Amino acid sequence: MSSAMKIHVHHVTRVEGHGNIVVNASNGKVEKVEWQVPEAPRFFEAMVRGHSYQDIQTIVSRICGICSITHSLAATKAVENALGIEVSEQADAVRILMHYSEQLQSHVLHIGYLAAPDFFGVPSVVPLAAKAGEAVKTVIRLHRLANEWSDLIAGRTTHPVTLTPGGLTRIPTEQQFRDLQQRLKDCVKDLNAVVEVVLSVAGVIPRFERPTEYVSLRQDNPATYTFYHGQIASTDCDGTVPINDWKTVANEYVCDQSTSKWCKWHRDAYAVGALARFNNNADLLSPMAKEVAKRFGLKKGCTNPFMNTVAQLVEVGHVVETSIRMIDGLLTKGLKQEKVKAKPKRAGKASGCVEAPRGILFHEYEFDKKGRCLSADICIPTGQNHANIQKDFEALVPQILHEGQDAVRHKLEMLVRSYDPCISCSTHALEVTFV
Amino acid sequence: MRRPIVVLGLGNPLMGDEGVGVALVQDLARRAADYPAADFVDAGTGGLSVLHQMDGRTKAILVDCALMGEAPGTIRRFTPDQVASIKSLSGLSGHEGDLVRIVAMARALGQCPNEVVFLGIEPEVVAPGRTLSDGVAGRWPEYMRQILAELTCT
Numbered sequence: 279m280s281s282a283m284k285i286h287v288h289h290v291t292r293v294e295g296h297g298n299i300v301v302n303a304s305n306g307k308v309e310k311v312e313w314q315v316p317e318a319p320r321f322f323e324a325m326v327r328g329h330s331y332q333d334i335q336t337i338v339s340r341i342c343g344i345c346s347i348t349h350s351l352a353a354t355k356a357v358e359n360a361l362g363i364e365v366s367e368q369a370d371a372v373r374i375l376m377h378y379s380e381q382l383q384s385h386v387l388h389i390g391y392l393a394a395p396d397f398f399g400v401p402s403v404v405p406l407a408a409k410a411g412e413a414v415k416t417v418i419r420l421h422r423l424a425n426e427w428s429d430l431i432a433g434r435t436t437h438p439v440t441l442t443p444g445g446l447t448r449i450p451t452e453q454q455f456r457d458l459q460q461r462l463k464d465c466v467k468d469l470n471a472v473v474e475v476v477l478s479v480a481g482v483i484p485r486f487e488r489p490t491e492y493v494s495l496r497q498d499n500p501a502t503y504t505f506y507h508g509q510i511a512s513t514d515c516d517g518t519v520p521i522n523d524w525k526t527v528a529n530e531y532v533c534d535q536s537t538s539k540w541c542k543w544h545r546d547a548y549a550v551g552a553l554a555r556f557n558n559n560a561d562l563l564s565p566m567a568k569e570v571a572k573r574f575g576l577k578k579g580c581t582n583p584f585m586n587t588v589a590q591l592v593e594v595g596h597v598v599e600t601s602i603r604m605i606d607g608l609l610t611k612g613l614k615q616e617k618v619k620a621k622p623k624r625a626g627k628a629s630g631c632v633e634a635p636r637g638i639l640f641h642e643y644e645f646d647k648k649g650r651c652l653s654a655d656i657c658i659p660t661g662q663n664h665a666n667i668q669k670d671f672e673a674l675v676p677q678i679l680h681e682g683q684d685a686v687r688h689k690l691e692m693l694v695r696s697y698d699p700c701i702s703c704s705t706h707a708l709e710v711t712f713v
Numbered sequence: 714m715r716r717p718i719v720v721l722g723l724g725n726p727l728m729g730d731e732g733v734g735v736a737l738v739q740d741l742a743r744r745a746a747d748y749p750a751a752d753f754v755d756a757g758t759g760g761l762s763v764l765h766q767m768d769g770r771t772k773a774i775l776v777d778c779a780l781m782g783e784a785p786g787t788i789r790r791f792t793p794d795q796v797a798s799i800k801s802l803s804g805l806s807g808h809e810g811d812l813v814r815i816v817a818m819a820r821a822l823g824q825c826p827n828e829v830v831f832l833g834i835e836p837e838v839v840a841p842g843r844t845l846s847d848g849v850a851g852r853w854p855e856y857m858r859q860i861l862a863e864l865t866c867t
Binding site: 320321325337340343346387391402403404407408411414415418421422425426434435436437 | 725726727755756757758760761762764765768814817818821822824841
């Protein structure tokens with residue numbers, strides 16, 4: 279077939295922020311394949327300079343309207359690490375529950391509203407509401423549960439207000455925890471319904487394998503499928519890297535085709551996100567999550583990036599089941615009213631790390647002895663995935679070129695969406711000085 | 714039991730006038746006791762989460778910064794049927810949620826209040842910053858009057 283192909287998808291829809299797809303090909307030969315990120319930098323790292331350690335998490339939560347709890351938690355952990363502030367066991371557990379609410383919120387949003395239209399072959403969730411109304415209503419119910427769960431623990435659906443260095447300003451009552459636990463038990467029926475719906479259309483998930491490095495947190499003691507504690511792990515090496523050394527993992531560099539920095543570690547690219555967590559920690563999933571993985575045939579070592587959405591579905595089962603158990607643990611010990619009086623014990627510089635729904639997230643801050651922020655550095659998961667998306671493009675396009683322009687464009691859009699990217703969070707494209 | 718009316722303030726308070734909706738509902742929430750039929754909700758940049766807040770209500774009032782081609786500071790009342798979205802990124806991402814289409818979706822699912830009202834405020838400055846412009850802040854009493862006038866169901 280002799281033909282020229284020019285694809286320029288300006289601003290992929292249904293991803294967070296802006297990204298462009300460029301493919302030029304002629305006579306069956308690929309001339310150019312690029313994943314471009316033209317999103318403007320947002321300078322959050324400059325914005326926090328001079329602010330008190332008590333205000334950092336509030337400011338950086340605004341980096342994202344989807345994973346605001348995650349950004350707040352990473353920042354709070356970094357502040358505490360830098361200034362020697364301790365957190366009680368109870369506050370730690372409640373924070374993890376807060377974090378789980380956002381995993382559910384974000385994953386359901388991605389699976390139900392952003393990826394499902396691809397599975398059903400419709401352009402967005404609006405026509406999907408007409409085509410599969412009951413399924414959409416189930417997704418909305420789960421999303422609402424996740425939002426109200428965040429409301430309860432974080433004080434607000436997005437942009438948490440209860441989080442503070444040293445703990446939490448308020449925790450739910452015993453009755454509120456019991457009610458939440460009951461709602462989580464009740465939602466299992468809806469979760470199973472979503473699994474059935476996705477299984478019924480799973481045949482449209484492209485079969486594409488490209489071995490790469492998968493990077494995520496790993497927690498060994500106690501061994502946990504972690505989103506919150508632990509060290510940095512990779513499928514390319516044994517052992518772990520301490521959080522404060524994250525720059526030896528991310529190795530950020532500037533790339534001409536993107537305003538966001540790119541990352542690489544043992545290879546020319548690595549992937550983060552649900553599939554990375556699964557590939558590093560799958561044996562630690564809850565029974566329900568393992569069952570979901572089994573039904574989709576998802577196994578540790580999977581190298582199909584399109585399966586990230588399925589890994590998210592697996593994690594949805596995990597966070598719900600684990601939260602039910604954690605609430606039991608909290609209530610058995612008895613809730614204590616704790617007053618937080620955190621003061622800086624020293625000047626310092628340190629990092630905080632958590633798993634955002636879309637992958638591992640690093641925050642680093644330096645403070646003077648009064649707790650005033652001197653500098654900040656944030657490395658977000660989507661930034662870490664950009665190079666990997668580019669490498670996927672380079673491998674996938676030659677395999678599917680014969681399918682024609684529309685199919686190539688659609689599969690590349692699907693591929694980008696499968697990473698659940700949050701491009702607008704790619705915060706620090708350039709370092710500039712104003713003269 | 715949900716209150717029949719919800720006032721949703723949308724926006725990002727770190728982007729100047731973009732956060733005017735949030736600032737207005739925060740102000741109103743301080744006097745919420747005077748309005749027992751209404752909830753005042755800081756909806757932030759929650760996008761599709763607006764769906765959950767509208768479900769089960771009789772009336773939703775959405776207060777947001779809006780690019781309408783008016784003079785900065787102007788407040789305009791309109792309903793979903795009186796406007797068409799011209800937002801270029803309208804693929805309904807969680808982040809780039811298009812309010813007009815979210816309302817359309819709520820209607821398609823039978824989860825939309827009978828009455829939906831937008832109160833759009835034309836911004837003067839949308840840029841990083843934690844304060845509102847004088848052109849917007851100076852018209853606060855007018856905005857409050859207009860929102861409070863909506864707190865009845867037709």
